[in-house]
Amino acid sequence: MAEGTTKSTCQDCGSEFQIVTQEKIFYKKKNLPEPKSCPDCRRKARLSLRNERKLYHRTCDKCQKKIISTYRPDSEYTVYCQDCFWKYIG
Numbered sequence: 469m470a471e472g473t474t475k476s477t478c479q480d481c482g483s484e485f486q487i488v489t490q491e492k493i494f495y496k497k498k499n500l501p502e503p504k505s506c507p508d509c510r511r512k513a514r515l516s517l518r519n520e521r522k523l524y525h526r527t528c529d530k531c532q533k534k535i536i537s538t539y540r541p542d543s544e545y546t547v548y549c550q551d552c553f554w555k556y557i558g
């Protein structure tokens with residue numbers, strides 16, 4: 469089996485990245501599509517995906533302002549917006 473790399477262009481940032489032949493074989497074996505993004509963008513995509521999953525739209529329990537919270541809307545936690553939070557603890 470020949471060792472080598474294939475050049476590919478990242479669909480997200482347009483920079484060139486290399487796919488190692490072994491990697492290509494791995495994707496083929498697993499029936500997975502070859503990556504279309506450079507390792508950097510793939511890492512970023514993974515991170516943003518993880519962040520999104522953790523954030524929920526909620527309303528401040530005091531002033532009803534729309535906020536983003538890490539607590540689920542159905543959780544028992546009282547959630548305040550930044551303003552109310554600082555007022556509350558100050």
Ligand SMILES: [Zn+2]
Nearest residue numbers: 478481506509
């Ligand atoms: Zn990229």
Ligand SMILES: [Zn+2]
Nearest residue numbers: 528531549552
């Ligand atoms: Zn508030």
